[in-house]
Amino acid sequence: xxxTAATKTNIIIPREATEREVFAADELCSYLKKITGxxxxxxxxxxxxxxxxxxxxxxERNAAAARYISKPEFDKAVPGPEGMMIKTFGSETLLIxxxxxxxxxxxxxxxxxxxxxxxxxPGCSLSAYINPEVSGGEHIPVLDEIKLDGIEYIKxxxxxxxxxxxxxxxxxxxxxDHAFNxxxxxxxxxxRYNRILTWSKVYEKYKENGMLREAxxxxxxxxxxxxxxxxxxxxxxxxxxxxERYYETHPEYYKxxxxxxxxRPENFWGQWIFCxxxxxxxxxxxxxxxxxxxxxxxxxxxxxxxxxGMDKQCVCEKxxxxxxxxxxxxxxxxxxxxxxxxxxxxxxxxxxxxxxWEYPEGLKLEPCLIVDEATWSKDxxxxxxxxxxxxxxxxxxxxxxxxxxxxxxxxxIYDYYMGVYPARQRYIPMxxxxxxxxxxxxxxxxxxxxxxxxxxxxxxxxxNFYTFARTAYDTSLTLEDCLNSFTRIFGAxxxxxxxxxxxxxxxxxxxxxxxxxxxxxxxxIDKKKIYALYEKALNAAESPAHRNNIxxxxxxxxxxxxxxxxxxxxxMENYKAFKEYEDPTGELYYISxxxxxxxxxxxxxxxxxxxxxxxxxxxxxxxxxxxxxxx
Numbered sequence: 164x165x166x167t168a169a170t171k172t173n174i175i176i177p178r179e180a181t182e183r184e185v186f187a188a189d190e191l192c193s194y195l196k197k198i199t200g201x202x203x204x205x206x207x208x209x210x211x212x213x214x215x216x217x218x219x220x221x222x223e224r225n226a227a228a229a230r231y232i233s234k235p236e237f238d239k240a241v242p243g244p245e246g247m248m249i250k251t252f253g254s255e256t257l258l259i260x261x262x263x264x265x266x267x268x269x270x271x272x273x274x275x276x277x278x279x280x281x282x283x284x285p286g287c288s289l290s291a292y293i294n295p296e297v298s299g300g301e302h303i304p305v306l307d308e309i310k311l312d313g314i315e316y317i318k319x320x321x322x323x324x325x326x327x328x329x330x331x332x333x334x335x336x337x338x339x340d341h342a343f344n345x346x347x348x349x350x351x352x353x354x355r356y357n358r359i360l361t362w363s364k365v366y367e368k369y370k371e372n373g374m375l376r377e378a379x380x381x382x383x384x385x386x387x388x389x390x391x392x393x394x395x396x397x398x399x400x401x402x403x404x405x406x407e408r409y410y411e412t413h414p415e416y417y418k419x420x421x422x423x424x425x426x427r428p429e430n431f432w433g434q435w436i437f438c439x440x441x442x443x444x445x446x447x448x449x450x451x452x453x454x455x456x457x458x459x460x461x462x463x464x465x466x467x468x469x470x471x472g473m474d475k476q477c478v479c480e481k482x483x484x485x486x487x488x489x490x491x492x493x494x495x496x497x498x499x500x501x502x503x504x505x506x507x508x509x510x511x512x513x514x515x516x517x518x519x520w521e522y523p524e525g526l527k528l529e530p531c532l533i534v535d536e537a538t539w540s541k542d543x544x545x546x547x548x549x550x551x552x553x554x555x556x557x558x559x560x561x562x563x564x565x566x567x568x569x570x571x572x573x574x575x576i577y578d579y580y581m582g583v584y585p586a587r588q589r590y591i592p593m594x595x596x597x598x599x600x601x602x603x604x605x606x607x608x609x610x611x612x613x614x615x616x617x618x619x620x621x622x623x624x625x626x627n628f629y630t631f632a633r634t635a636y637d638t639s640l641t642l643e644d645c646l647n648s649f650t651r652i653f654g655a656x657x658x659x660x661x662x663x664x665x666x667x668x669x670x671x672x673x674x675x676x677x678x679x680x681x682x683x684x685x686x687x688i689d690k691k692k693i694y695a696l697y698e699k700a701l702n703a704a705e706s707p708a709h710r711n712n713i714x715x716x717x718x719x720x721x722x723x724x725x726x727x728x729x730x731x732x733x734x735m736e737n738y739k740a741f742k743e744y745e746d747p748t749g750e751l752y753y754i755s756x757x758x759x760x761x762x763x764x765x766x767x768x769x770x771x772x773x774x775x776x777x778x779x780x781x782x783x784x785x786x787x788x789x790x791x792x793x794x
Contacts, residue, residue, distance in 0.1 A: 164215050164251065164254060164255055164256070164257055164310070164311040164312060165215075165308050165309070165310050165311075166195055166199055166201045166215065166308060166309040166311070167199055167201060167307065167308040167309075168199055168200035168201060168202070168307075169202075170201065170202070170214065170215060171202050171204070171213075171214040171215065172195070172201055172202065172203045172204075172214065172215040172216075172217060173203075173204055173205075173206050173212040173214065173215060173216050173217070174188045174191060174192055174203060174204070174205045174206070174217045174219060175205075175206055175207070175208050175210075175212070175216055175217065175218045175219065175225065175227045176188045176205060176206075176207055176208070176219045176220065176225070177207065177208055177219075177220050177224045177225045177226070178207045178208055178209050178226075180207070180219075180220070180224075181224075181270055182379065182380045183269055183270035183271070183273065183274055183380060183381070183382050184219055184220050184224070184270055184273060185380075186274065186380045186381060187219050187259070187270070187273050187274045187276075187277045188205050188219045189205070190274070190277055190278075191217065191219070191259070191277045191280070191281075192205060194281050194285075194287065194303065195309070197303050197305075198285050198287075198303060198304060198305065198306050198309060199305075199306055199307070199308060199309055208225050208226040208227040208228075209226065214255065215255050215256075215257075216255060216256045216257070217256075217257045217259060218231075218256065218257065218258045218259065218260070219259055219260070219273060219277075220260050220261075220270070220273055221234070221237045221241070221248070221258075221260035221261070221262075221263060221273075222234045222237050223237075223263050224260075224263065225260070228258055228260060231252045231256065231258060232250075232252075232258070237260070238262070238264055240317055240319065241260070241261070241262045241272065241317060241318075241319055241320075242262060242264065242319055242320060243261070243262025243263070243264060243265045243268060243272060243319070243320050243321075244262060244265040244267075244268055244271075244272075244320055244321055244324055245261065245262065245268070245271045245272045245275065245320060245321035245324070245357070245636070246261060246262035246272050246317075246318055246319045246320045246321070247259075247260070247261050247262075247272040247273070247275050247276035247279060247316075247317070247318045248260050248261075248276065248316075248317050249276050249279060249280050249283075249314055249315075249316040249317075250314060250315045250316070250317070251311060251312060251313060251314045251315070254312065257311055257314070259273065259276045259277055259280060260272070260273055260276065261273035261274070261275065261276055262320065266508050267384060267463060267508070269379075269382035269384065270382055271357055271382035272318075274352060274381065274382055275355060275636075278352075278353050279316065279318075282648060283316065284309060284311060284314075285304055285306060285309050286302075286304050286651065287301065287302060287303050287304065287651075288301060288302040288648055288649065288650075288651035288652050289301050289350075289353040289354065290302075290354065290625070290629050290648070290649045290651075290652055291350075291621070291622070291625060291652050291712060291715075291768075292343070292346045292347075292349075292350055292621065292768055293711060293712070293715065293767055293768055294765055294766065294767045294768070294788075295346075295765075295791065296790060296791055297707075297711055297767075297788040297789060297790055297791055298706070298707035298708040298711050298789050298790070298791045298792075299652075299707075299708045299711035299712045299715065299788075300652070300708070300712070301652065302651040302652045302654075302708070302709075318637065321355075321357075321635075321636050321637075322601070322605055322635065322636060322637060322638040322639075323601050323604055323605065323610070323611045323612070323635035323636065323638065324357075324610060324611060325357075325358065325575050325610040325611025325612065325613075326355060326356050326357050326358065326611055326612070326631075326632040326635045326636060327356065327357075327358040327359070327360050327386065327575075327611070327612070327613030327614070328351055328356050328358070328359050328360070328613065328614065328616045329360045329361070329577065329613045329614060329615045329616060330359050330360065330361045330365065330616055330618060331361070331362070331365075331615065331616070331617050331618065332365065332617070332618050339364075339365045339368040339369065339372070339374070339618075340368065340372055341618060341619065341759075341765075342764070342765035343618070343619045343759060343765060343766075343768065344372070344374050344377075345374075345377055347618060347619060347621075348374065348377055348378055348381055348383065349381070350621065351381075351383060351632075352381035352382070352383060354628075354629055354632050354633055355632040355633055355635070355636040356383070356632045357382065357383060357384065357632075358383060358384050358385070358386060358464075358613075359378065359383055359384075359385055359386070360385075360386035360387075360389070360464075360466055360512075360613055361385070361386070361387065361389060362387075362388075362389040362390070362391050363387055363388055363389065363391045363392065363395040364391060366385060366387045366459075366462075375461060378461075379461060384461065384462075384463055384464075385461055385462045385463075385464075386462070386463075386464035386465070386466050386512055387459070387462045387464075387465060387466065388465050388466035388467055388468055388512070389466055389468055390431040390468055390469070390470050390471045391431055392465070392466060392467045392468050393428065393436055393437070393467075393469070393470055394428055394431070394470075395455075396448050396451045396452055396455065396467070397409050397416060397437075397444075397447065397448055397451065399417075399427065399428050404451070404454070404455055404458070405451055405454075410425075410427055410428070413443075413444075413447075415438065415441065415444075416437060416438060416441060416443070416444040416447070417436055417437060417438065418435070418436055418437060418438055418475075418476060418477035418478075418479075418482070419438065419477050419478050419479045419482075420475070420478065421475070421478055428470070431470045431471055432470055432471055432472045432474075433470045433472065433474050434469045434470055434471070434472050434473055434474040434519070435469040435470075435474070435476060435487065435490075435491050435519065436469070436470055437477070437494065438477045438479055438481075438482060439476075439477060439482055439490035439491060439493055439494040440479075440481035440482050440485075440490065440493065440494075441481075445494060445497050445498060445501070446501075448498060449497075449498055449501035449502060452465055452467070452498065452502050452511075453501075453502055453505050453506065456502070456505075456506055456509055462509075463508060463509050463510070464509065464510045464511070464512050464533065465502070465509065465510075465511050465512065466512040466514065466535070467495060467498060467511050467512065467513065468512070468513075468514040469491065469514065469519060473517050473518055475487075476490060476491075477490070485523075486523060487518065487519065488515075488518070488519050488520065488521060488523050489523040489526065491513075491519050492513070492523055492526055492528075493526070495511060495513040495532060496526070496528055496529055496532055498511050499511035499513075499529045499531045499532040500529045500531065502531070503529065503531035507531070509531075510531050510532065510533050510573065511531065511532055511533065512533045512535050512575075513532060513533065513534055513535060513572075514535045514537065514577065515534060515535065515536050515537065515567070516536070516537035516539050516540070516577070517537075517539065517540065517541050518541045520536070520537075520540045520541055520563065521540075521563060522563055522566035522567045522570065526570055527570055527571055528567070528570040528571040528572035529571060529572065530571055530572065530573065532571075532572040532573070533572060533573045533574070533575055533610070534564070534567040534568065534572045534573070534574050534575070535575050535576075535577050535613070536560070536563065536564045536567070536574070536575070536576055536577065537576075537577040538555065538560050538576060538577065538578050538579065538677070539579070539583070540559070540560065540563075543676055543678075544579070544583070544676040544677045544678050545558060545560050545676060545677065546558075546673040546674075546675065546676055546677075547591060547593050547596075547671060547673065547675065547676060547677045547680040548591075548592060548593050548595065548596055548668065548671035548672055548673055548680065549596055549672060549673035550595040550596055550599065550642075550668075550672070551596075551599050552596050552598075552599030552600040552602075552603055553673070554596055554673050555576070555596075555600050555603075556599065556600065556603050561603075561607075564576065564609065565607060565609075568607075568608060568609065573610045574608070574609045574610060575609065575610050575611050575612060575613065576609065576611075576612040576613070577612070577613050577615070578612050578613070578614050578615075579614065579615055579677045580593055580597075580614040580615075580624055580627035580628060580631055581614065581615055581616060581617065581620060581623065581624040581627070581628075582624075582677055582678065582680065582681060583615075583677060583678055584739070584740065585678050585735040585736060585739075586677065586678055586679075586680070586681050587681070587726060587732075587742070587772055588617070588620055588623045588624075588722075588760075588770045588771070588772055589623075589680075589681025589682070589684075589685070589722075589723040589726060589727065590623065590624070590667070590681060590684065590719050590720055590722075590723040591624065591627070591671070591677065591680045591681050591684065592626075592627075592664065592667035592668045592670070592671050592684065593627050593668075593671070593677075593680070594626050594627050594629075594630040594631075594642060594645065594664070594668060595642050595668040597627075597630050597631055597634050597635075598630075598634045598638065598640060598641060598642065600612075601634050601635050601638045602638045605638055611635060612631070612635065614627075614628065614631050616628065617760060617770060618759075618760070619759040619760060619766065619768050619769075619770070620759075620760055620768075620769065620770035621768040621769070622715045622716070622718070622719050622767070622768050622769040623719050623722075623769060623770050625716075625719075626645070626649060626664055629645065629649050630642070630645045630649075633645060633648075642668070646661050646664060646665075650664075652708075652709070652712045653700060653704060653709050653712050653713055653716075654703075654704045654705050654706055654708075654709030655703040655704055655705050655709070656699075656700030656701065656703045656704040656709055656710075656713050657700075658703075659696045659697070659699045659700035659703065660696075660700050660713065660716060662696055663693055663696050663697065663700075663716070663720075666688065666689070666692065666693065666696075667684060667688060667693075670684055670687055670688045671683065671684050678735060679735070681723055681727065682727055682732070682733070684723070685723055685724055685727040685728075686727070690724060693720060694717075697713065697716075697717045697720070700713045701713050701714070701717075701784070701785075707789035707790075710789060711788050711789055714785055714786070714788060715767060715768070715769065717785055718754060718757065718769060718785070718786075719769065721750075721754065721785070722751070722754050722769075722771055725746075725750055725751050725754075726744070726751065726773065729744045729745060729746075731743075731744065740772055741761065741772050741773065741774045742772070742773065742774065743773075743774045743775065744773050744774070744775045745775070746773070746775035746776070746778065747778070748778065748780055749775075749776075749777060749778030749779060749780035750780050751771070751773050751775050752773075752775045752776060752777050752778065752780065753780040753782060753786065754771050754786075755771040755773055755775075757769055757771065757786075758770060758771040760772065767788075
């Protein structure tokens with residue numbers, strides 16, 4: 164099969180195509196037109212056609228596919244979940260299809276197969292996005308033809324089935340309307356994320372602004388709750404789902420404090436706020452969760468997390484007999500069991516971190532419970548950047564998680580490939596450890612991992628985020644495999660950007676924890692060498708898009724360099740999103756004009772959490788972004 168501007172190509176979808184199959188066909192059509200200018204028509208499987216045929220969906224869904232491969236043959240080759248097949252039949256027919264036999268498949272394998280085709284054969288790289296007014300982001304080659312002959316690429320299933328973006332916004336939960344929302348969803352889907360875990364208010368806003376439907380079109384599922392779950396499912400002042408003002412009607416549901424009063428929730432602080440052994444409370448919350456799921460069928464995991472911070476537990480007679488973590492676990496286990504009786508495919512996600520962390524011996528857990536272990540125990544965060552994965556593997560982080568898993572629950576990790584708030588979005592090179600960690604998950608039965616992502620800090624940690632879900636989906640990928648596909652966005656500058664990334668990854672080798680890793684890197688890396696390599700990359704790059712992508716990568720490094728040079732950077736203030744800096748040259752202030760994070764403005768997909776004043780910095784070539792001619 165040859166796809167050119169002169170040839171006619173049909174994309175064939177099922178007559179009763181799902182939203183995801185239509186989306187996959189639209190995406191393929193759009194990219195093939197950009198690459199070759201091809202004439203493409205999307206038709207259904209009951210239509211007559213001549214010429215090239217690209218079939219979207221397997222034989223169960225698409226009658227055209229069934230003419231070339233039987234359902235038993237297909238299912239044996241691609242059992243899933245999220246498996247994919249890209250296979251030619253003769254000279255004019257190409258099948259692009261994903262597995263379909265597992266719960267919540269959502270045709271993700273079919274969508275991933277489209278992107279796999281585009282990257283594997285024409286050589287696209289879908290690893291970045293940028294302000295649409297300037298050139299940059301994805302690499303989409305312009306070719307006279309795409310030749311697709313003798314292809315048989317099969318990925319039977321995803322290696323790690325839980326690949327989650329833990330999504331938050333600059334203003335916490337206040338404003339999830341952002342110019343990059345759809346672009347961000349696209350990026351997640353293209354790079355194999357299959358889930359968003361977020362605050363309930365973010366989710367509700369997604370329902371209003373169309374993001375929820377757009378996520379569904381891409382096969383992305385939702386975990387909802389976060390540190391707001393207590394106030395969502397048992398609102399002290401009532402809410403739109405549950406109007407009862409529970410603090411007034413049932414103050415006994417909340418934890419008893421040492422002064423004899425019941426805890427009154429007023430924000431998302433206070434940690435575990437309930438009287439864990441109150442049977443009426445457990446019944447009420449279980450019923451409320453069941454009621455909420457009926458109204459929100461896109462959500463198949465409820466993140467019933469404690470509120471943030473650390474605080475004392477209920478001191479009532481029943482709770483006082485047990486430790487705080489034992490009480491917390493008892494409650495979660497009972498909730499999971501009751502919800503599962505009504506919705507067997509819905510799970511309860513229980514966050515364990517700080518002092519709600521260690522497995523309480525002897526408790527048997529329900530398989531419908533997910534233990535979500537943050538790599539942040541009461542003793543601190545795990546070490547960052549060890550290529551063999553031993554920042555997590557064989558540490559007490561892993562041993563604790565496997566104890567929870569051994570008690571019967573599913574197990575996942577909440578990790579920090581962007582650092583934590585006090586790390587202030589500094590560049591932290593941790594991609595070289597990801598493959599080792601996910602291979603270990605395959606051995607131990609850990610379901611997967613989520614990484615916190617503050618919208619929209621994509622460029623600050625882009626290679627971490629890219630490698631994270633890509634490698635989870637396919638654990639055979641090496642760091643070099645990821646580098647080769649990722650760095651296409653830099654054109655002829657790719658070799659120098661690859662060298663920069665390797666230098667940074669080698670410099671950070673587990674010497675410190677995630678919170679301090681950005682500081683350590685900037686204190687120890689050869690900055691002169693790195694800046695020289697950026698010069699070489701910019702000089703070598705042959706297009707505005709490639710040059711702008713190089714500028715973005717350097718801006719992340721430059722921000723980290725300038726920010727850590729300030730005396731106040733050594734003060735690791737918890738939970739303070741923005742900090743004032745002297746910024747003597749004004750360059751930090753100027754960089755902040757590219758920010759996408761602070762005010763949810765479009766920006767460039769970078770987060771620069773600084774407050775400083777305009778000192779009239781005169782931008783040089785590194786900030787002279789070249790415009791997109793289509794704007």
